[in-house]
Amino acid sequence: MSRSASVRIEGAVKRHGKTTVLHGIDLEVKPGEFFAFLGPSGSGKTTTLRLLAGLETLDGGRVLLDDTDVSHAEPGARDVAMVFQSYALYPHMTVRENIAFPLKMIREPASAIEQAVSDAAARVGIGHLLDRRPGQLSGGQQQRCALARAIVRKPRLFLLDEPLSNLDAKLRLETRAELRRLQRSLGVTAIYVTHDQEEAMTIADRIAIFMDGRLAQVGTPHEIFDQPATAQVAAFIGSPPMNLFPARLEDGRLRLGNDVLDYLFASHANPGQPVLAGIRPGDLEPCTEGGLAAEVEFVEDFGDSAIVNLSIAGQPAKMRTQRRDLPAEGTRLRVSPRLGSVHLFSEHDGGRLAP
Amino acid sequence: MTAANRHKTGAAARRLLMLIAAACLVLIWAFPVVWGLLTSFKTERDVLAWPPVLFFTPTLDNYRAVLEGSRSILPNLWSSLIVTSSATVVTMLFAVPAAYAMARLKMRFKRTTGFYVLATQMLPPVGLIIPYYIVLQKIGGLDSYAGITTIYLTFSLPFAIWLMITYFEDIPFEMEEAALLDRAGRLRTLWYVILPQARGGIAVTTIFVFLNAWNEFLFAVVLGGNTVRPVTVAMYNFISVEQTQWALLSAAAMLAMAPVILIGLAAQRHIVKGLTVGAVKGGGRR
Numbered sequence: 319m320s321r322s323a324s325v326r327i328e329g330a331v332k333r334h335g336k337t338t339v340l341h342g343i344d345l346e347v348k349p350g351e352f353f354a355f356l357g358p359s360g361s362g363k364t365t366t367l368r369l370l371a372g373l374e375t376l377d378g379g380r381v382l383l384d385d386t387d388v389s390h391a392e393p394g395a396r397d398v399a400m401v402f403q404s405y406a407l408y409p410h411m412t413v414r415e416n417i418a419f420p421l422k423m424i425r426e427p428a429s430a431i432e433q434a435v436s437d438a439a440a441r442v443g444i445g446h447l448l449d450r451r452p453g454q455l456s457g458g459q460q461q462r463c464a465l466a467r468a469i470v471r472k473p474r475l476f477l478l479d480e481p482l483s484n485l486d487a488k489l490r491l492e493t494r495a496e497l498r499r500l501q502r503s504l505g506v507t508a509i510y511v512t513h514d515q516e517e518a519m520t521i522a523d524r525i526a527i528f529m530d531g532r533l534a535q536v537g538t539p540h541e542i543f544d545q546p547a548t549a550q551v552a553a554f555i556g557s558p559p560m561n562l563f564p565a566r567l568e569d570g571r572l573r574l575g576n577d578v579l580d581y582l583f584a585s586h587a588n589p590g591q592p593v594l595a596g597i598r599p600g601d602l603e604p605c606t607e608g609g610l611a612a613e614v615e616f617v618e619d620f621g622d623s624a625i626v627n628l629s630i631a632g633q634p635a636k637m638r639t640q641r642r643d644l645p646a647e648g649t650r651l652r653v654s655p656r657l658g659s660v661h662l663f664s665e666h667d668g669g670r671l672a673p
Numbered sequence: 674m675t676a677a678n679r680h681k682t683g684a685a686a687r688r689l690l691m692l693i694a695a696a697c698l699v700l701i702w703a704f705p706v707v708w709g710l711l712t713s714f715k716t717e718r719d720v721l722a723w724p725p726v727l728f729f730t731p732t733l734d735n736y737r738a739v740l741e742g743s744r745s746i747l748p749n750l751w752s753s754l755i756v757t758s759s760a761t762v763v764t765m766l767f768a769v770p771a772a773y774a775m776a777r778l779k780m781r782f783k784r785t786t787g788f789y790v791l792a793t794q795m796l797p798p799v800g801l802i803i804p805y806y807i808v809l810q811k812i813g814g815l816d817s818y819a820g821i822t823t824i825y826l827t828f829s830l831p832f833a834i835w836l837m838i839t840y841f842e843d844i845p846f847e848m849e850e851a852a853l854l855d856r857a858g859r860l861r862t863l864w865y866v867i868l869p870q871a872r873g874g875i876a877v878t879t880i881f882v883f884l885n886a887w888n889e890f891l892f893a894v895v896l897g898g899n900t901v902r903p904v905t906v907a908m909y910n911f912i913s914v915e916q917t918q919w920a921l922l923s924a925a926a927m928l929a930m931a932p933v934i935l936i937g938l939a940a941q942r943h944i945v946k947g948l949t950v951g952a953v954k955g956g957g958r959r
Contacts, residue, residue: 373850394856406847410869419865420855467855 322349322507323383323398323474325370331378332365339365341531342379347509347524352501354518355511357528358554363511366528367477370509371400383475394423399468400477403484405460407452413439413463414448420471438470441500458489465497469504476501476508482517494521515555519543527551549668552596552661558625561602561635564665565595572660575631577610579660593671594663599625601659602637604645609654612637614645628653706930713923720919735924746925749907753929755818756893756903757886760825764833764882769875771830772837773863777849790831798828802895809896816898824892829882836881840874841867876940887933904929 325347332340340362347353355363368374369381372393380389388396399420407416417438421431439445442462452460461481468476481497482490498521501508512518518525519539527534527542535547546552552560565574567589572579574595612628612635624644626637630653637653645651662671712720714731739746774780775787805824806815814820844867852862868875890905897906908929911922 371850371854373853393850393853394858398854400851400854402847402851404845404847406845406851408848408852408866419852423856423861
């Protein structure tokens, strides 16, 4: 049963009254992909998901499923299933009736429904709860019930709107892995909305990052981590996210406060142009000479690693280290980025300059 | 006395005060009903006795009189039932879809429509009687069930729509969207998902509409006649220029009240809150 749709969004525009919430989104999702929409709240990721479901109408552009224009198709005609953040279970029906509902609506024979319901329930591990009502389930069980209702009719596209946000931290980690397994075993295309970058990075094949109603970047978790397209993306991805310093290029060398990093940058930036230098906390390491002068403000020790909070050129910065001999608060030391690990962004619009 | 004990005594005193206040309210509310009930079992002589008698030999003569013979109110109860049930059925038939549309669908002039639905409730009914009389007279609707039922709709329909809107608005949007995605379509979504959850609201609204229509007097007395003569109008006949037949009036009133009370009791279990509790977790509002 591997029916999986390809998704194409072309120039999608959405307005709410006078405010434009989506400024022309172009996006392609391949069949069978687990795709995440990631972004801060209000960035347009949920709106885009709802456009795919047909729960919002387009103000411009097109939505194509399997190369067919469904921009104006009713939600029910699109053959997509959605798991809502609130689960949206029908409170007056039992779990069994909830899961059976989509099949009942397309008039499947009762015996087929019975079989499909027990299959779907077993898949998500709620086979023993079929006679309960949603009100009698725990949050995690409700979430599974919503999942079962979505997978029971084998849709070609699976939409998940922050499905884990109402679960506690431990359950969220477990369910995350299970979701991934479920999607793999069904082979269905899935789009997953989240504001949690760690969730997106660990679960998705590819990620689209939404910022202010625009796509800031689309790529695999690695691409986005290693080559963030803008300073905003860089500041959003990674935990802790990338350090960004205002800096200046001088003869291909980077001046950061009073220090000059002794690397040559072959960059598109003009000499003397102000830039933003981005360094991941994991790419900073103590050094004996050169590098940047820093002062230790405080240390967060996690046991196997630690985050050293520094002040570099009057700016807060974080350094991740595995070393056990952690510097004391107030220590002055020098740190330098690993070779080739400095990202340069335009100070003007945050666009990536180098490498 | 410890602080905890003092706290306990304070709470008990508050409870007692609340009970006394509640008892006073119930007494004020119940007195006319109880007095009417007592009066309905008195002879006309006991009714007029001064000082009022509390102990008397009860009689069923009054009930016999208003149920049998020339002064029977049975035809009027029947008349009430016809007007009230047709008004209630027609009202709910239109109010439920109308309220759903007003609560949910995006349409033009929604605000304006909503305002005019409400505006009809702002007019004093007395001011409408003469226009209604003239209209019904012109179309031959005076003293007809169709005519009076239609007039009842003019006040019950807006009332029911406005009451139902709030119930529909309480149902989470996502639930409807989930049903739409499950290929239920608008009508089946309404039938399978929305209406079962609005059951409590529908019951409450039906009861209110029924009560209003059953208790209606003003329109019935002016626009009715020999054919349409609800029990509220018939009871009025026990008050004449020469005398008021209190005992008969009370017996008729008790009979007129009975169905209302029975319906209220029967529907009580429908008026349950919290049907949607547990369906939606967290705040998924955009």
